Amino acid sequence: MNIESLWKDRVQTFWNQAVRYLRLIGNSGFMFSLYALFLAGGYFYPSFMEWLPSSxxxxxxxxxxxAYLLTRCPLRTFLKEGDLVFLLPLESRLKSYFTKSVIYSYVFQSAAVVIVFLLLGPLFRDRVVDDNMYMYTSLFLLLLINGWNYASFWAETRFQEEMTRFKHTAGRAVLNAAAAYLLFQGAPLWFPAAVVLVCAFVYIFYYYPLLRRHLLKWEVLLQQEEKRVSAFYRFVRSFTDVGHVKTRVKRRRWLNAPLDRWVWNKGSVFMVLFGKSFMRSGEYLGMYVRLILAAGLVMYAFPNDWFRMAAAFLFLYMTSVQLRALWHHLDVTIWPDLYPVAHVYKQNDFKALVKTLLAAQTILLTLVYLLTSGSLLPGVVLIGAGLALCFLYPLSKKDRAMIQNGREA
Known part of the structure; x- marks a missing residue:
């Protein structure tokens, strides 16, 4: 095994596969919805800044x-399960491998910080400081703090206990928030620079010694890698099959009682399975809530009533596309196929669940529209178009073919 080329080979393998999926997504209607949303946002950006209340x-x-972007530190190490056996004896020779992984992760997260900062740049100049030098110096300091976060996070992965890592993450979040608050309050730059120096001292005298005192926790690194890979492929799975991805399960006790009263009374195996998967898989519920919140913010920002309605419908469509991945969620286990239940019930229960979720989202977005607008007609069009999408929700041709094969079997 060539240790020097191992990292490069794994990165190339991942991106060769990822590019094929990204091409499929690029040719889909989902990307058109994003393009339309970005174009509309760019068109209304000046009007939004004029409309935004000073309060x-x-x-x-x-x-x-x-503070959130700087604290989260998504880490890609490209590790695999077998590495816990085959690479563990070579840990002393893998310093350059993990250094490249941290730098790779830092570059991608820094790109996200730069994109978000530049998108908010006009608002920054309008409400914080109208000075290009101050703005770009602030961006530079944010990137420095991002580097400190990754160096510190790499040391935190040496802790096995999740609660210990959480406490350290909370500490980093406080420092990140302090630096960001000073920058976005328009304070003299030496104030946030002083926070950066504090971060440097914290790393030198606390985090760096951790690297010497504690060994690598391979299980923690593998968990981080699986989390990042799952985040990418669960998005891809909305457009095509990705059967090899592991999913995380969350108990969510506070949702169990109301969910059980609803799905168990339906008298259907697949309604229970799909309902439990939606609530507990760690993928769909978060996506559903995030899209509702994002839709509400966009509708609040758009000054035109008809564009609010169009934005709401675009988010409804994106939710419907994302929920298609739920159809294949049960394909990775054999047990549902062993139940003495006709396969056609899977389609009926899946569509019933998705229609319910889309109808609930339609009602919520209509309420948001009514709270942010004084015109009734676009709201009527929104709820009519949203409910039409709910009841005409289609499965893909491939899914319908699978259902037909199930009937013939």
């Missing part, structure tokens, strides 16, 4: 957003 705490919102 809105823009600096605080910037602080919360960038």
């Amino acid at each position: 809105v705490p823009v600096s605080l919102l910037f602080t919360l957003l960038f």
